[in-house]
Amino acid sequence: MKRVPKRTTVDMSTKLGRLEFSSPVFTASGCAAAGKELDQFIDITTIGAVVTKSVMLNPRSGRATPRMAETPSGMLNGIGLQGPGIDDFIQNDLSWLSQKGAKTIVSIAGNNVEEFGKVADKLRDIPGVVAIEVNISCPNVENRGQVFACDPYAAADVINNVRRNVSASIPLFAKLSPDVTDITEIAKSVVKAGADGLSVINTLLGMVIDTDTLLPKLSGKTGGLSGPAIRPVAVRCVYQIRKALPNIPIIGMGGIRNGRDAIEFFAAGANAISVGTTVFNDPEACVRIHDETAEILQEKGIRSLSEIISAAHREDL
Amino acid sequence: MPIVHKGTVVDVKKVGSYFVLTATAADIPKDFKPGNFVAVAIGDERSSLILRRAFSIYQVNDRGVYGGTVDIVVSPHGPGTDYIANLKRNDPINLVGPLGKPFSLPKEPVPCVLVGGGYGAAPLFTLAEALTARGCRVDFILGASTQEKLFGMLEARRISTTLSVTTDDGTSGVMGRVTDVLPDVIKKSGAAVVYACGPMQMLKAVSEVATLHGIVSQTSVEESMACGIGVCMTCVMPIIGEDGVTRMLRSCVDGPAFRGDKVRWDEVGTIPADTWGAPEIGGH
Ligand SMILES: Cc1cc2nc3c(=O)[nH]c(=O)nc-3n(C[C@H](O)[C@H](O)[C@H](O)COP(=O)(O)OP(=O)(O)OC[C@H]3O[C@@H](n4cnc5c(N)ncnc54)[C@H](O)[C@@H]3O)c2cc1C
Numbered sequence: 373m374k375r376v377p378k379r380t381t382v383d384m385s386t387k388l389g390r391l392e393f394s395s396p397v398f399t400a401s402g403c404a405a406a407g408k409e410l411d412q413f414i415d416i417t418t419i420g421a422v423v424t425k426s427v428m429l430n431p432r433s434g435r436a437t438p439r440m441a442e443t444p445s446g447m448l449n450g451i452g453l454q455g456p457g458i459d460d461f462i463q464n465d466l467s468w469l470s471q472k473g474a475k476t477i478v479s480i481a482g483n484n485v486e487e488f489g490k491v492a493d494k495l496r497d498i499p500g501v502v503a504i505e506v507n508i509s510c511p512n513v514e515n516r517g518q519v520f521a522c523d524p525y526a527a528a529d530v531i532n533n534v535r536r537n538v539s540a541s542i543p544l545f546a547k548l549s550p551d552v553t554d555i556t557e558i559a560k561s562v563v564k565a566g567a568d569g570l571s572v573i574n575t576l577l578g579m580v581i582d583t584d585t586l587l588p589k590l591s592g593k594t595g596g597l598s599g600p601a602i603r604p605v606a607v608r609c610v611y612q613i614r615k616a617l618p619n620i621p622i623i624g625m626g627g628i629r630n631g632r633d634a635i636e637f638f639a640a641g642a643n644a645i646s647v648g649t650t651v652f653n654d655p656e657a658c659v660r661i662h663d664e665t666a667e668i669l670q671e672k673g674i675r676s677l678s679e680i681i682s683a684a685h686r687e688d689l
Numbered sequence: 690m691p692i693v694h695k696g697t698v699v700d701v702k703k704v705g706s707y708f709v710l711t712a713t714a715a716d717i718p719k720d721f722k723p724g725n726f727v728a729v730a731i732g733d734e735r736s737s738l739i740l741r742r743a744f745s746i747y748q749v750n751d752r753g754v755y756g757g758t759v760d761i762v763v764s765p766h767g768p769g770t771d772y773i774a775n776l777k778r779n780d781p782i783n784l785v786g787p788l789g790k791p792f793s794l795p796k797e798p799v800p801c802v803l804v805g806g807g808y809g810a811a812p813l814f815t816l817a818e819a820l821t822a823r824g825c826r827v828d829f830i831l832g833a834s835t836q837e838k839l840f841g842m843l844e845a846r847r848i849s850t851t852l853s854v855t856t857d858d859g860t861s862g863v864m865g866r867v868t869d870v871l872p873d874v875i876k877k878s879g880a881a882v883v884y885a886c887g888p889m890q891m892l893k894a895v896s897e898v899a900t901l902h903g904i905v906s907q908t909s910v911e912e913s914m915a916c917g918i919g920v921c922m923t924c925v926m927p928i929i930g931e932d933g934v935t936r937m938l939r940s941c942v943d944g945p946a947f948r949g950d951k952v953r954w955d956e957v958g959t960i961p962a963d964t965w966g967a968p969e970i971g972g973h
Pocket residue numbers: 442726740741742743744745746761762763764765766767768769770771808809811910911912913914915945
């Protein structure tokens with residue numbers, strides 16, 4: 373039996389700008405493929421939204437294995453954005469999701485500014501796609517592999533170009549990297565360039581060395597660190613951005629494992645959350661975390677999720 | 690359909706250098722097919738080891754006193770496998786399964802050779818039963834580095850026409866590798882299919898012998914997995930498709946059983962240049 377959220381008296385609905393969701397819990401890009409596999413465990417139409425694996429213009433093999441190393445309370449991954457390319461993705465994955473009636477946020481990526489625009493352009497008028505998440509935490513092949521999200525100008529260039537290639541009504545979420553000196557600077561820059569919301573955070577760059585071979589464990593040498601180990605970093609990023617941009621819709625993520633973790637993100641300022649690495653441990657996690665969050669709010673006598681969003685900032689206000 | 694089973698440990702038995710764990714898992718027996726695996730959580734929901742560990746299903750039982758149960762064979766050698774080996778009766782255990790594509794069975798009742806390396810023998814016993822039920826002759830080969838690491842000799846003898854044993858150090862059976870005896874077993878049994886599970890190097894060698902004899906091989910691979918359910922893309926291998934094109938396929942959902950001649954063994958751990966979506970020279 374597929375798990376679905378329990379009924380409670382707590383209003384768990386949330387808003388990201390004009391978009392409304394019945395649950396604030398989403399999947400995280402790259403940790404749920406395109407929803408089909410998870411739908412064996414949970415009814416994916418009952419979670420807030422499915423955020424799909426970042427898709428590029430062309431099919432992509434990704435990196436050689438080993439692509440993964442386990443780390444304390446987390447993991448390092450270097451998948452290298454393996455995927456079918458946007459056309460195949462629309463034909464197979466998106467049509468399945470829309471037929472199911474799942475709310476879908478499509479994550480897109482590119483090797484250069486133009487590629488982001490081309491991928492986005494293909495997503496015009498595709499049913500079921502409620503927003504686009506722009507994964508700018510990938511390397512720019514035209515600028516010595518410098519990650520777009522680490523440079524306010526490159527990040528803004530991408531968002532600007534995507535904005536020009538999609539209909540004005542589709543919200544864009546820029547996904548930010550925590551590997552920067554001041555994440556609010558990048559946040560402000562992409563919002564100015566046309567991002568309607570922010571997804572915070574992507575993985576942190578890390579390395580694991582095999583103590584037998586004395587070589588990096590991943591074939592790509594470095595990889596992205598995720599899981600509960602990064603949660604305090606993620607909560608801090610959400611908090612700083614909320615403070616700098618009081619009204620911007622934020623999807624918070626990074627190491628969320630249970631309802632209490634989710635509540636930290638909401639209090640820091642997230643309007644919704646994505647659950648990534650935890651899904652590998654518990655394929656039912658998105659529904660479970662929804663239930664646990666609702667239960668905690670109910671115990672506290674809180675009637676609506678919206679009451680705790682940004683609560684951690686109240687002394688500043 | 691795989692589900693999350695919150696079960697309990699029924700028994701942990703030491704067998705040679707392995708541990709056989711029996712756990713309750715109500716629905717696994719009725720969905721199970723030979724070659725499926727389970728993904729076991731390490732520790733509770735606060736554990737710092739987030740990733741599940743994959744184990745071939747050795748046996749299932751749906752009519753025991755405990756309801757449905759599943760058995761796995763664990764070779765302890767790291768934090769996750771040590772944790773499982775140290776579990777005690779009545780401890781909680783969380784497993785997801787049945788996972789993975791099972792072995793494909795021949796349509797005709799043809800002779801089959803089953804080759805198990807170390808704990809890789811685990812999934813072959815239920816396979817042997819399924820083959821026997823179809824009228825296939827089954828010949829077994831078990832190999833390991835040393836006698837203690839052979840698994841399931843008695844059982845293999847019981848359900849096979851012949852059993853051959855090899856060890857690297859000669860402590861049991863023929864001194865050498867499984868592939869030293871495989872050609873002979875294929876010839877004598879008139880085998881049409883070879884099934885194998887064990888270390889990658891063994892699978893490669895078995896697959897080559899099968900191809901040389903003009904017969905099909907089904908190999909169950911072991912690639913590092915983060916999710917086991919097909920959502921993360923960590924477990925990929927270069928596999929040649931029906932259309933002749935190599936793709937990086939997920940061994941957790943497109944495998945773990947693959948046709949041996951479709952796996953590009955020498956290029957596991959690389960992206961062969963002609964792979965679908967391979968990087969341009971100097972690209973990603
Ligand atoms: C389909 C499949 C079936 C398997 N069946 C069995 C079995 O029947 N009996 C048995 O003893 N073992 C089996 N294994 C191997 C078993 O999953 C690993 O030995 C185990 O995950 C190692 O965990 P560890 O913490 O003890 O070791 P570590 O080496 O510390 O593991 C660290 C990380 O690497 C991964 N990892 C390390 N080695 C392997 C490996 N060989 N295969 C997959 N992942 C690995 C782990 O999942 C973990 O995330 C199987 C693996 C797969 C993929």
